[in-house]
Amino acid sequence: MAVPFDLIMKVRRVERLETGLVIINLEDFEVNFRQVLDEYFNASKHWKHSHKIRGRWENTYAPINKVPTARCILSLAAKKASKHFHKQLICGHGILKNSFWFNHMHHGDETGWHDHKAMAHASGVCYLQVGKDSGNFLYRLPQGEIRNIVPETGMMLLFNSSLSHSVEPSKSRKERISLAFNLFTLPLEMEDDDPFGGHIL
């Protein structure tokens, strides 16, 4: 499905950090983000969850046909990641397993250390709604040093899927909502797992 012109995301600023992590600040994202969030909450009866950690469903999956506006974010992520990682990367758009999901974080919620290397080549997150002190994004340098990024609404992070990362506990009363995703190379790995196994169309 072609993305309407007015849904194409605009980039305000790009910064490349250690380990190749890329910070992209979007501009004029408010209308698109509101639409993604509206579509997402309107699709609540279609939500699926993978795993519960400390009483919270860590990932919330929504069918892409219920959140079509998310395509503009995922497409931008694949385009920018292909450029920065010097490799043609595609977004799964909800057809490929673990291609995108939403994260809800309330006060006190956190995400433990993990990486996505078993699932993809590059990964990322786009912050759709962030309150003050809602928990920094932490990542670990190869030498073990830990760095942090203060998330803000309209920020997208892109990183190699092997990057170890976590999210600090939220101290915000405002619910933080982000769109996380994996990006893939072609041909898809078919030997160990079915890349379409998790499709939720």
Ligand SMILES: [Fe+2]
């Ligand atoms: Fe992650």
